[in-house]
Amino acid sequence: MGQDIEFYFNDMREGGELLEKCQITGKEYPKEDTVEFLGFRVGVEGKLELLRRLKTGAAFPGEMEAARFGPRFVALLVDGILIISMTFLLYALAGISVFSPEFINAISMPDSPGAAEIVWMNSLVEVTGFIIVTAYYTVLHGMAGQTVGKMAMRIKVVNQDGTPLGYRKAFMRFVAMEGPYVFAPFVLLLAGVWDKASNVESGLMSLFWIWFMVDAGLALADREELKSLHDRLATTRVILK
Numbered sequence: 001m002g003q004d005i006e007f008y009f010n011d012m013r014e015g016g017e018l019l020e021k022c023q024i025t026g027k028e029y030p031k032e033d034t035v036e037f038l039g040f041r042v043g044v045e046g047k048l049e050l051l052r053r054l055k056t057g058a059a060f061p062g063e064m065e066a067a068r069f070g071p072r073f074v075a076l077l078v079d080g081i082l083i084i085s086m087t088f089l090l091y092a093l094a095g096i097s098v099f100s101p102e103f104i105n106a107i108s109m110p111d112s113p114g115a116a117e118i119v120w121m122n123s124l125v126e127v128t129g130f131i132i133v134t135a136y137y138t139v140l141h142g143m144a145g146q147t148v149g150k151m152a153m154r155i156k157v158v159n160q161d162g163t164p165l166g167y168r169k170a171f172m173r174f175v176a177m178e179g180p181y182v183f184a185p186f187v188l189l190l191a192g193v194w195d196k197a198s199n200v201e202s203g204l205m206s207l208f209w210i211w212f213m214v215d216a217g218l219a220l221a222d223r224e225e226l227k228s229l230h231d232r233l234a235t236t237r238v239i240l241k
Helices: 002-014 044-056 069-093 101-108 115-144 148-153 166-188 197-221 229-234
Strands: 019-021 028-030 035-037 040-042 155-159 236-240
Touching (some): 035 044, 115 166, 166 229
Antiparallel strands (some): 019 028, 035 040, 155 236
């Protein structure tokens, strides 16, 4: 059957019959077998594809195209490496070695002798780091819709209608991305006076990972746009630049 179709089209070319390319599939059809549909010249398959995109909300040619999983994952990885590097720098500036036995013992047993000062310094570093990360996502997304990772992968975050986020929406998106862990800085600031602060912070971190898995799961379930939970809450989308 496939060969018959191929010969059919070849015979038309040899016979000089006018062919027209479908603007959606790229296939060539006799001009009389194409139609103007939704502003595009299409064949049968192209018309069905346009109807599918219209039904699902997928981008039309020339419209915003959703960023796929690969570029988004790499962008997240690049941003994560930058944030981890910044965190280690903050610990170094504070004179804390996170791999030292004293630090590990103090964090695992905050009630042990001499642990209070280390726990308090650790809390200050984590709060400072959280503020910097908040500024990183808020300023870069609000200014250009791109973090360093997104710049590297040529993707950007925009409002649902394609307009820039602005700083207010960028901050809201970051809060939605962090989920329960957004309360962690307030808890950490109480580490010096509240003996349960470390346990509560650990609980918030556990809730964050549950939030993260739900967030990522919704994105993977959305085959058209990969819209995560935080994008749905903030009414934003990630597109190709």
